[in-house]
């Protein structure tokens with residue numbers, strides 16, 4: 388579905404992506420994991436053409452996205468949605484207007500239909516009560532959910548989620564992931580999720596890829612990642628799972 | 643040796659900026675003709691620029707008109723020509739002070755705000771968000787502001803002309819004791835339609851110029867909140883100086 392080949396990108400002489408190769412299977416949930424600052428967000432921005440690579444290709448529907456002009460990209464972008472890490476909500480608009488924005492721009496819906504659709508989306512991310520608030524009046528987690536609703540509004544075929552659950556409470560994390568999964572299954576979407584949360588990844592991912600020092604060092608299904616050989620991935624897995632054991636023990640102890 | 647290098651660098655920066663600004667202007671003008679027509683945004687920005695600026699423009703015009711009357715009277719009295727005061731004040735205002743002062747006040751009040759707003763949209767990825775929702779950010783952010791400024795700045799200039807002349811009248815007739823009839827008659831003799839229109843034409847240019855510069859600086863802001871501050875300062879300096887320089891050039895060439 389999406390094929391990333393030998394992607395390289397430097398910023399002012401500092402190489403962030405050093406030849407990323409990754410295939411994202413159609414209608415699947417792929418998690419991209421890795422340490423902070425390893426270029427996960429940069430990688431997603433290449434997929435929607437916000438950044439141009441120094442070298443490499445990204446194939447989508449028989450086209451190399453990296454070679455498209457801004458106008459050709461507009462067509463691709465209607466098919467690929469991106470949830471920004473910081474939300475990137477328009478701060479001159481209310482939550483409602485933010486979510487309605489892509490519909491007003493691109494759909495042929497009447498304003499009544501748009502209202503219904505937006506309210507349905509806001510309901511799904513549990514934000515209906517905040518619909519008339521401005522982004523500056525929201526908490527970080529609320530902003531993230533509003534941005535999620537906006538990304539979902541256009542029903543893209545592929546959605547790239549840049550840390551959709553970071554900064555949310557554990558219950559909401561699961562709720563959001565369940566929501567993404569449900570939407571993915573209903574609309575047969577291809578989802579790419581960036582996350583630091585291995586537990587969540589093991590639970591929801593069909594494929595996990597580890598980005599480390601500018602390359603994908605390990606990829607495969609959760610079971611494969613659990614028993615990965617690469618030292619960085621092992622360390623990542625061990626710390627995450629240890630944490631979990633620790634947590635469960637503590638809970639038992641309290642009981 | 644090193645004395646001239648900052649000048650050289652400034653000159654290179656100027657050439658680079660000038661090219662970028664012109665291209666930016668050209669693009670936003672061209673995007674007028676790509677649908678959708680953003681009429682509501684155009685109205686909104688007209689209101690924004692007008693509401694923010696009219697009071698300062700009115701005050702500036704009033705006092706400039708008054709002080710011009712004093713100074714011109716002082717000069718005219720030396721050879722007993724004070725009867726033409728009305729004409730000279732009106733010419734100074736319609737041809738020079740009206741358009742230039744209005745434009746500079748619009749820079750200070752609305753231009754800086756535009757630059758800061760677009761700059762903060764850049765650094766919080768809102769411009770990228772527009773792009774990935776397949777909305778052309780220049781067409782959405784700049785084109786409506788360009789047209790709004792090209793309409794509102796001339797309107798403000800016309801207002802400034804009127805208020806400035808009223809200020810001149812106040813001083814000339816009520817304080818310096820020039821006869822009402824003579825003041826008005828000289829004004830009617832000396833001021834032709836082309837004098838008023840030359841000021842208005844210039845102000846259309848100033849409006850387009852200042853809004854392009856302010857949008858351009860904000861649009862390419864980088865480096866966090868500090869970068870937005872820097873962009874805003876540069877926008878105000880470049881537009882104000884540019885207005886004065888281009889006023890000279892336009893006046894010698896055309897008017």
Ligand SMILES: Nc1ncnc2c1ncn2[C@@H]1O[C@H](COP(=O)(O)OP(=O)(O)OP(=O)(O)O)[C@@H](O)[C@H]1O
Nearest residue numbers: 398399403421422423424425426427428429430472
């Ligand atoms: N526009 C840019 N200009 C210069 N450097 C950049 C730019 N965008 C990203 N970088 C650099 O690229 C590197 C990777 O950034 P990126 O945002 O992709 O990290 P990340 O993996 O998403 O981290 P996190 O998990 O903290 O979000 C960082 O060192 C960052 O400084």
Ligand SMILES: [Mg+2]
Nearest residue numbers: 427428472549
């Ligand atoms: Mg990131």
